[in-house]
Amino acid sequence: MIKGNFIDNLPKVYGIYTGGFLAFIIIMAIAEQMGMSAKAIGICFVAFTVAIYAIIGYLSRTAQADAYYVAGRQVPTVFNGMATAADWMSGASFVAMAGGIYFKGYGYMALLVGWTGGYVLVASLLAPYLRKFGCYTVPDFIGTRYGGNLSRLMAVIVLTVASFTYVTAQINATGTIASVALDIPFQYAVYVGLISILLCSMLGGMRGVTWTQVAQYIVLIIAYLLPVFWISNKIGAGFFPHFMLADEVSRIAELEAQFGFVKNSAENLKEVPKGLAGITKAHSAVNATPWAFISLALAMMMGTASLPHVMMRYFTTPSVKAARKSVGWSLFFIFLLYSSAPMLATLSKLALIDPSLPTGIIGKSVSEVQAIDWYQNWNQANLMFISDFNGNGTVELNEFFMGGKAVVLATPEIAGLPYVISGLVAAGGMAAAMSTADGLILAIANALSHDLYYKIIDPKAETAKRLVVARVLLVVIGFAGATIAAMEIQGILGSVIWAFDFAMSGLFFPLVLGVWWKRANREGAIAGMALGLISGAGYLIWVRNGGSGFLGITQLTFGIFGSAVSLVSMVVVSLITAEPNAATQKMVDEVRVPSGKSILGKQH
Amino acid sequence: MSKQAQHWEKTRGLLMVTLAIWFVFSIGIFLFGAEMNEVTGPFGYPLTYWFTCQGSLGIFVILIFWFANRQEKIDEEFGFSERGDD
Numbered sequence: 015m016i017k018g019n020f021i022d023n024l025p026k027v028y029g030i031y032t033g034g035f036l037a038f039i040i041i042m043a044i045a046e047q048m049g050m051s052a053k054a055i056g057i058c059f060v061a062f063t064v065a066i067y068a069i070i071g072y073l074s075r076t077a078q079a080d081a082y083y084v085a086g087r088q089v090p091t092v093f094n095g096m097a098t099a100a101d102w103m104s105g106a107s108f109v110a111m112a113g114g115i116y117f118k119g120y121g122y123m124a125l126l127v128g129w130t131g132g133y134v135l136v137a138s139l140l141a142p143y144l145r146k147f148g149c150y151t152v153p154d155f156i157g158t159r160y161g162g163n164l165s166r167l168m169a170v171i172v173l174t175v176a177s178f179t180y181v182t183a184q185i186n187a188t189g190t191i192a193s194v195a196l197d198i199p200f201q202y203a204v205y206v207g208l209i210s211i212l213l214c215s216m217l218g219g220m221r222g223v224t225w226t227q228v229a230q231y232i233v234l235i236i237a238y239l240l241p242v243f244w245i246s247n248k249i250g251a252g253f254f255p256h257f258m259l260a261d262e263v264s265r266i267a268e269l270e271a272q273f274g275f276v277k278n279s280a281e282n283l284k285e286v287p288k289g290l291a292g293i294t295k296a297h298s299a300v301n302a303t304p305w306a307f308i309s310l311a312l313a314m315m316m317g318t319a320s321l322p323h324v325m326m327r328y329f330t331t332p333s334v335k336a337a338r339k340s341v342g343w344s345l346f347f348i349f350l351l352y353s354s355a356p357m358l359a360t361l362s363k364l365a366l367i368d369p370s371l372p373t374g375i376i377g378k379s380v381s382e383v384q385a386i387d388w389y390q391n392w393n394q395a396n397l398m399f400i401s402d403f404n405g406n407g408t409v410e411l412n413e414f415f416m417g418g419k420a421v422v423l424a425t426p427e428i429a430g431l432p433y434v435i436s437g438l439v440a441a442g443g444m445a446a447a448m449s450t451a452d453g454l455i456l457a458i459a460n461a462l463s464h465d466l467y468y469k470i471i472d473p474k475a476e477t478a479k480r481l482v483v484a485r486v487l488l489v490v491i492g493f494a495g496a497t498i499a500a501m502e503i504q505g506i507l508g509s510v511i512w513a514f515d516f517a518m519s520g521l522f523f524p525l526v527l528g529v530w531w532k533r534a535n536r537e538g539a540i541a542g543m544a545l546g547l548i549s550g551a552g553y554l555i556w557v558r559n560g561g562s563g564f565l566g567i568t569q570l571t572f573g574i575f576g577s578a579v580s581l582v583s584m585v586v587v588s589l590i591t592a593e594p595n596a597a598t599q600k601m602v603d604e605v606r607v608p609s610g611k612s613i614l615g616k617q618h
Numbered sequence: 619m620s621k622q623a624q625h626w627e628k629t630r631g632l633l634m635v636t637l638a639i640w641f642v643f644s645i646g647i648f649l650f651g652a653e654m655n656e657v658t659g660p661f662g663y664p665l666t667y668w669f670t671c672q673g674s675l676g677i678f679v680i681l682i683f684w685f686a687n688r689q690e691k692i693d694e695e696f697g698f699s700e701r702g703d704d
Contacts, residue, residue: 120651120666120667120670124648124670126670126671126675127648127669127670127675128644130675130678130679131643131644131674131678133678133682134637134640134644134682134685135640137682137686138632138633138636138685139633142689256661257661259663260661260662260663263664263667264662298655298663298664298667300651300652302651304649304651307651308645308649311644311645312644312645335686335690335693335699335700338682338689339683339686341682341686342683345678345679345682349676349679352675353672353675353676356670356671357671606622606626606629607622607698608693608698608700609693609698609699609700
């Protein structure tokens with residue numbers, strides 16, 4: 015079914031799919047009117063979408079190495095853009111980002127700038143050259159450009175550390191959503207999430223993941239934009255929120271000035287359930303120092319350009335030219351969601367704090383708010399909390415607490431949208447987390463199976479055997495990730511940011527200099543990867559254990575230190591050792607020319 | 619200078635321009651975040667706020683497409699562009 019003319023029919027296939035999904039939403043809305051329970055709607059949304067992904071995964075099964083590793087290098091630019099956007103936007107982007115903006119304002123929005131600006135680096139410094147190289151994985155580039163098993167192995171290690179940190183967070187997110195939507199305990203829900211993830215990737219490898227990611231993007235973007243537009247219209251903020259919320263933004267600033275940010279005593283805060291926060295920072299004012307903002311944005315940008323699961327999406331395009339364009343499309347599709355997150359945060363905050371809106375709770379009596387249906391639901395889910403600290407009987411700004419996830423998950427309900435929207439949002443969150451988890455697990459499994467097993471351990475292995483090894487590793491890594499996720503060690507967002515820092519510490523300069531500096535050699539690259547990763551990780555451990563840090567580099571931006579060490583050590587070691595041989599230099603020249611054969615053969 | 623070296627020189631020039639624009643909108647303007655936020659930006663949002671929500675993000679999208687087109691022109695000029703339309 016998925017052969018030859020499938021590529022030509024893509025717009026039609028996904029057009030029908032999108033129409034079908036919209037029809038499904040309408041059917042669910044009608045079912046809700048006819049009395050279908052909220053729980054049943056939630057189950058239908060998650061089960062229906064996951065079943066579709068599984069079918070796509072099955073239809074994309076393959077026994078060929080280049081289909082398994084790089085989807086046969088025939089993914090058109092626009093579709094690769096959608097797949098990359100789904101690959102990129104994780105559970106954190108979908109569920110946690112609007113919440114972060116809601117609570118932290120400007121300081122947090124460095125992530126928006128960082129997670130988009132990084133694509134300029136991807137497009138200009140790396141993606142087209144790595145596509146020309148013709149590699150299957152990121153360590154494949156490092157191993158061939160610098161030569162030797164040690165450099166390849168180092169790249170595999172950095173990739174695994176960064177991606178694994180990231181993937182546990184994503185499996186955690188699928189588990190959270192599955193446990194809420196299907197109403198099962200989290201420890202089991204994590205494995206339900208994992209099995210859904212593996213269904214997409216196991217049979218078809220990169221090919222399966224590509225076509226499910228496109229499907230997941232369509233679900234997640236509808237699930238994000240529909241509520242934003244609906245809420246904006248419902249509370250009368252404007253029919254196109256992105257261009258029309260200026261009055262709402264200044265109204266929030268006005269209310270903030272009126273209420274003031276009262277600091278709660280530590281004793282009062284002890285009452286508040288863990289993970290919930292109040293509004294303590296101004297919504298649209300600049301509330302962070304330039305360096306705090308810039309360092310976080312910079313770390314995220316360099317991390318973007320070093321994360322292997324994104325980079326390998328550009329290995330699937332038909333040409334170098336297509337790889338460049340595809341980066342633009344990726345960012346366009348990401349932009350659609352990222353530019354909506356601040357709008358959702360604005361609408362959500364205004365709906366809750368403006369006393370002149372029917373949904374506003376600030377200034378109402380505590381007992382009145384405690385009687386509201388949605389408050390009771392989300393209070394029970396441990397995502398909302400009020401307490402009358404000053405004992406005056408009314409809810410003040412500093413007496414209302416909410417979890418970060420609630421901004422995306424609860425705002426539709428607060429604004430009075432039908433439950434079908436909440437079901438849709440759950441399906442969207444699931445799609446976002448699954449697509450990222452798939453990309454990451456595949457990146458790790460491919461690096462281990464291709465670079466470690468095939469290139470280092472058993473270079474004579476048959477294709478069939480290689481693909482069996484790849485699939486076994488996929489399952490093993492998935493289960494390892496799920497097991498760690500089930501232990502719930504750290505929050506979703508924190509570990510995502512760490513993954514970026516690890517990736518940039520070890521891989522940014524070895525990748526960039528591999529293309530842009532001919533003099534870079536094996537010894538330099540190994541030093542750059544090893545010392546970068548070690549110093550970055552060391553800094554993180556030091557700061558976590560009470561170290562004071564320096565230059566304002568925090569545990570969220572330790573990659574700046576790691577990558578600086580990586581750059582210096584790579585340059586110094588390269589210069590004091592012999593320059594790369596003529597063959598390597600010629601290879602670099604070849605990479606810089608877009609036309610002609612790729613460096614590595616079609617099958618390697 | 620060989621054709622290849624000239625091609626690379628132009629490519630490097632384009633990279634520098636691209637990175638300069640990128641630097642301005644991802645780092646440069648945020649050095650003056652507090653001052654800029656006093657100004658009213660597009661659609662009536664405070665200017666720095668608008669850049670973090672939409673401005674910088676949108677500029678990056680346009681920048682990448684612009685870069686891709688310029689690079690294609692450079693490749694064509696030296697006969698290095700690939701056949702096939704995508």
